[in-house]
Amino acid sequence: MGEDTESSKGNHSFLRDYVTEADVISTVDSTTQENLLATGDKGGRVVVFQRETVSSLLPPTSSHLLSSLLPLPPLLSQPKGELDQVGETGESGEYNVYSTFQSHEPDFDYLKSLEIEEKINKIRWLPQQNAAHFLLSTNDKTIKLWKVSERDKQPEGYNLKDEEGRVKDISTVTSLQVPVLRPTDLMVEVRPRRVFSNGHTYHVNSISVNSDGETYLSADDLRINMWHLGITDRSFNIVDIKPANMEELTEVITAAEFHPHHCHLFVYSSSKGSLRLCDMRASALCDRHTKLFEEPEDPGSRSFFSEIVSSVSDVKFSHNGRYLLTRDYLTAKVWDLHMEKGPVETYQVHDYLRTKLCSLYENDCIFDKFECVWNSSDSVIMTGAYNSFFRMFDRETGRGVTLEAWRETSKPRAVLRTRRIYTGGKRRRGDVGVDSLDFTKKILHMAWHPEENIIAIASTNNLYIFQDRVSPDTQGPDLGSDTI
Amino acid sequence: MFPKGTKRKFSDSREEPVAGGEDVNQSSLAAVRMLSSYSLQRQSLLDMSLIKLQLCHMLVEPNLCRSVLIANTVRQIQEEMTQDGTWQIMTQALSAANAAAQCSADRLVATEVLCRQTEAAQGEQVPKPFPVVGSEGCPAEEVLEEEEAAAAEVGMTMSTVSPQAPTSYLPGTFGMDPCWEEEETGEDDDDDEEEDSEECGSGSEGEERERDSLVEDTRTAEQVFGTFEIKNPAPSPDPALEELFSDVDASYYDLDTVLTGMQSVPKMGPYDLLESLSSHGPSPLSSSTSCRSDLNELDHIMEIIVGS
Numbered sequence: 001m002g003e004d005t006e007s008s009k010g011n012h013s014f015l016r017d018y019v020t021e022a023d024v025i026s027t028v029d030s031t032t033q034e035n036l037l038a039t040g041d042k043g044g045r046v047v048v049f050q051r052e053t054v055s056s057l058l059p060p061t062s063s064h065l066l067s068s069l070l071p072l073p074p075l076l077s078q079p080k081g082e083l084d085q086v087g088e089t090g091e092s093g094e095y096n097v098y099s100t101f102q103s104h105e106p107d108f109d110y111l112k113s114l115e116i117e118e119k120i121n122k123i124r125w126l127p128q129q130n131a132a133h134f135l136l137s138t139n140d141k142t143i144k145l146w147k148v149s150e151r152d153k154q155p156e157g158y159n160l161k162d163e164e165g166r167v168k169d170i171s172t173v174t175s176l177q178v179p180v181l182r183p184t185d186l187m188v189e190v191r192p193r194r195v196f197s198n199g200h201t202y203h204v205n206s207i208s209v210n211s212d213g214e215t216y217l218s219a220d221d222l223r224i225n226m227w228h229l230g231i232t233d234r235s236f237n238i239v240d241i242k243p244a245n246m247e248e249l250t251e252v253i254t255a256a257e258f259h260p261h262h263c264h265l266f267v268y269s270s271s272k273g274s275l276r277l278c279d280m281r282a283s284a285l286c287d288r289h290t291k292l293f294e295e296p297e298d299p300g301s302r303s304f305f306s307e308i309v310s311s312v313s314d315v316k317f318s319h320n321g322r323y324l325l326t327r328d329y330l331t332a333k334v335w336d337l338h339m340e341k342g343p344v345e346t347y348q349v350h351d352y353l354r355t356k357l358c359s360l361y362e363n364d365c366i367f368d369k370f371e372c373v374w375n376s377s378d379s380v381i382m383t384g385a386y387n388s389f390f391r392m393f394d395r396e397t398g399r400g401v402t403l404e405a406w407r408e409t410s411k412p413r414a415v416l417r418t419r420r421i422y423t424g425g426k427r428r429r430g431d432v433g434v435d436s437l438d439f440t441k442k443i444l445h446m447a448w449h450p451e452e453n454i455i456a457i458a459s460t461n462n463l464y465i466f467q468d469r470v471s472p473d474t475q476g477p478d479l480g481s482d483t484i
Numbered sequence: 485m486f487p488k489g490t491k492r493k494f495s496d497s498r499e500e501p502v503a504g505g506e507d508v509n510q511s512s513l514a515a516v517r518m519l520s521s522y523s524l525q526r527q528s529l530l531d532m533s534l535i536k537l538q539l540c541h542m543l544v545e546p547n548l549c550r551s552v553l554i555a556n557t558v559r560q561i562q563e564e565m566t567q568d569g570t571w572q573i574m575t576q577a578l579s580a581a582n583a584a585a586q587c588s589a590d591r592l593v594a595t596e597v598l599c600r601q602t603e604a605a606q607g608e609q610v611p612k613p614f615p616v617v618g619s620e621g622c623p624a625e626e627v628l629e630e631e632e633a634a635a636a637e638v639g640m641t642m643s644t645v646s647p648q649a650p651t652s653y654l655p656g657t658f659g660m661d662p663c664w665e666e667e668e669t670g671e672d673d674d675d676d677e678e679e680d681s682e683e684c685g686s687g688s689e690g691e692e693r694e695r696d697s698l699v700e701d702t703r704t705a706e707q708v709f710g711t712f713e714i715k716n717p718a719p720s721p722d723p724a725l726e727e728l729f730s731d732v733d734a735s736y737y738d739l740d741t742v743l744t745g746m747q748s749v750p751k752m753g754p755y756d757l758l759e760s761l762s763s764h765g766p767s768p769l770s771s772s773t774s775c776r777s778d779l780n781e782l783d784h785i786m787e788i789i790v791g792s
Binding site for chain 2: 311
């Protein structure tokens with residue numbers, strides 16, 4: 001790493017610690033818990049962060065690497081003393097770079113004379129089954145399975161090779177020894193274990209690991225394939241919306257995800273704002289949906305941009321598997337799986353942009369794909385916006401808050417203050433006018449720890465990690481109070 | 485924005501002047517102004533969309549989702565314009581030009597714009613074929629210029645069209661700032677052409693203002709669009725080029741297809757969009773020889789256009 005020039009083009013496709021209910025990471029036993037966070041960037045690199053446990057809260061040796069990604073020192077952490085006071089947050093610690101590797105290289109499609117970007121579109125962790133961690137990373141065409149493992153022991157005392165691996169001169173060997181394993185400095189090894197190539201004609205936009213732990217799906221603009229993690233030369237096509245005549249194409253797939261519990265269910269979203277829940281037990285090719293979630297269009301607000309604005313950029317199942325969270329350009333919506341005719345909750349993320357749609361169309365910002373996430377208890381949803389702002393909505397109260405991920409205005413370990421967009425009425429100090437929003441600073445990618453209130457926000461080439469100090473447990477964050 | 489729900493009461497305002505006095509005239513004039521600004525905005529949106537479809541990264545496959553969304557927007561505008569009757573005007577104009585010209589219809593697109601503008605100054609209605617062809621003259625751009633031709637044709641009925649229009653009109657369109665956030669809701673019009681001719685005063689004023697503000701762009705545009713002129717009026721298609729792109733579906737460039745549904749546009753999937761930029765079907769192409777060499781200029785040109 002260390003190539004700062006390249007880090008500027010980091011547009012993190014982002015993921016985080018994947019801890020499923022099936023995993024045995026006990027919150028009580030903090031010393032064995034490893035929390036990992038992975039980011040992928042436009043340069044095809046993946047950086048894995050590890051949350052240090054209390055026991056290893058030493059000055060991170062890899063901080064210089066971290067600084068190349070994060071100009072700030074790690075924003076997360078509390079001094080040990082405070083941890084004790086809070087009590088239950090035994091394992092809060094700093095996130096440090098755990099490993100960095102080049103996942104994808106730029107490629108060239110000779111048939112079409114087109115470059116294949118190395119940009120990582122998605123990363124997904126697999127549920128942990130042993131000491132090693134596995135993650136899937138994908139660019140536009142190829143999905144790779146990486147194994148991230150630690151090695152802290154090394155065999156020493158070979159008879160025929162010396163310490164550097166060179167073959168010894170036999171004449172110098174006077175006695176035989178049995179090689180032993182000696183502890184060494186912790187080394188993190190990353191190896192590609194599978195390469196799933198040639199499965200997609202169009203650009204892969206989503207990957208999702210199935211709850212069965214054996215299969216995963218990958219979705220491109222027109223097709224969804226299901227793979228077995230162990231088989232790289234074959235995949236099953238489960239959705240194909242490519243029309244026979246490409247001239248009739250009006251809708252593409254924008255995101256897809258498996259149900260967190262039911263290994264036969266998955267959902268995919270479209271550019272027309274519809275969601276389709278498919279059951280793989282019904283047929284091999286799930287072109288016909290089991291359920292179609294669509295909100296009827298409001299005829300009064302129809303404009304030339306209605307369709308573009310309704311295109312779903314991200315879809316996520318809730319942790320309990322009962323709800324869907326979708327993000328379109330202006331709103332975030334929560335859908336109940338049992339009700340297809342419309343969302344049960346709609347949150348306005350940045351409605352003040354509704355009158356600016358033409359300008360946003362002109363500068364292509366209207367095509368930005370924002371992600372959205374649930375918190376661990378499904379009581380809070382979060383999504384990004386412009387000007388380095390991101391929004392959190394408390395589902396119980398319906399209230400939303402705007403926060404900023406920008407190093408100039410936030411210091412490490414400082415409390416995040418809420419921001420406001422000035423849209424009329426009394427203007428308070430610190431309000432930001434709509435016209436002074438910086439549309440180049442967009443928060444597209446983010447993640448929420450599956451158990452705790454720790455969030456990671458990617459803003460261009462920076463990664464911000466925030467933790468709720470007051471209630472770091474499964475309850476919703478205490479918005480407006482201490483959020484580091 | 486652009487609501488389609490409310491029907492414009494244009495027919496009412498049109499009939500009123502007969503009975504009413506100045507008030508009615510003024511209100512109808514205001515209504516007409518609003519309508520024309522809506523159609524101008526819509527036109528601008530269409531232009532912008534077509535540029536977006538055309539302008540894509542040459543090296544990497546374009547984003548299919550974005551292309552599909554833009555194409556759907558174009559289709560939507562087209563449908564509305566068809567309802568308005570604006571689309572018919574354009575197709576008529578082009579088919580008239582078609583009869584006059586030697587080359588195929590879509591070649592005339594760029595032709596139309598410039599010849600119409602020059603003719604406009606002289607008040608003529610019938611366009612002469614003019615051997616100016618966009619080197620990147622792929623259908624998207626052609627349709628783009630068709631739109632401008634239509635708008636230009638409409639503008640032709642205005643006597644006050646500035647003679648310096650030809651090359652400045654294009655950048656004027658491109659550079660038109662979509663400031664319709666402040667605009668009132670536009671309304672549908674039954675007869676765009678008539679209404680435009682009625683509001684010739686305000687409409688051409690607006691255009692002239694734009695032209696004045698883009699005087700420096702004019703010069704640049706002239707240089708820019710000057711490069712679009714083909715050197716050889718009727719070159720034979722380059723056999724090598726033809727062979728290379730022989731598998732390109734020529735129907736893609738069929739004018740009707742382009743006009744009626746932009747149906748080939750969504751076809752601009754990974755394979756086609758690049759081809760549409762760098763290639764042209766053998767049949768429509770008279771400038772295919774120069775298109776390859778002008779590819780680099782295309783980037784430069786587009787930067788200027790979009791930048792302005």
